[in-house]
Amino acid sequence: MDNKNKTVLRLVGVVVFMGALAWLAVPAYDLFCRVTGFGGEVAVADSASDEILDQTITIKFDASLERDMPWEFKPMQREMEIRIGETGLAFYEAYNPTDRVVAGTASYNVAPFSTGGYFVKIDCFCFTEQVLQPGERVEMPVTFYVDPEIVDDAEAKYAKHITLSYTFHEMDLADTDYQAALKTETNTEIN
Numbered sequence: 001m002d003n004k005n006k007t008v009l010r011l012v013g014v015v016v017f018m019g020a021l022a023w024l025a026v027p028a029y030d031l032f033c034r035v036t037g038f039g040g041e042v043a044v045a046d047s048a049s050d051e052i053l054d055q056t057i058t059i060k061f062d063a064s065l066e067r068d069m070p071w072e073f074k075p076m077q078r079e080m081e082i083r084i085g086e087t088g089l090a091f092y093e094a095y096n097p098t099d100r101v102v103a104g105t106a107s108y109n110v111a112p113f114s115t116g117g118y119f120v121k122i123d124c125f126c127f128t129e130q131v132l133q134p135g136e137r138v139e140m141p142v143t144f145y146v147d148p149e150i151v152d153d154a155e156a157k158y159a160k161h162i163t164l165s166y167t168f169h170e171m172d173l174a175d176t177d178y179q180a181a182l183k184t185e186t187n188t189e190i191n
Helices: 003-036 113-118 148-152 175-190
Strands: 056-065 072-075 079-083 088-095 102-111 119-124 130-132 137-146 161-171
Touching: 056 072, 056 088, 056 137, 079 088, 088 130, 088 161, 102 113, 113 119, 113 148, 130 137, 137 161
Parallel strands: 056 161
Antiparallel strands: 056 079, 072 088, 088 137, 102 130, 102 161, 119 137
């Protein structure tokens, strides 16, 4: 093999290697954020905390919409004080003022970022796509707790409050969602 072919082979190898790194970057960063809480990414659990401390923390709630998302979206409470480890239940309200079915999904984070790994969601509307009929208003719950290990973290233990923020994004309706929405509209018109 001559030098020209070796050079081409090496360049192709570098391009393939760089492409593989670029492809893996997003899932690797997402995993890193979920494990460490970096960037305000929260933890998820199947059940409540086993330990509840006497120390309290204030949870603040925030809501926003992606540009061109036609819904109205807001927290039903601005803040609540809970004991660390205690299960909290909060509600957000979404309203579709349009004359069409709109699907959405919520992205979320917490601030300060150092508390992200200690804010644990048990159940959340943000885990699934939400589909609202024209004129439909819904209350959407989020069940959570603050992990008692927060008091042992050098940075996070000084946090007096945690802000949970959601942003709703419009999604294209999947064919099955669209068909179900049409059936609901048709049944409503018949009755």
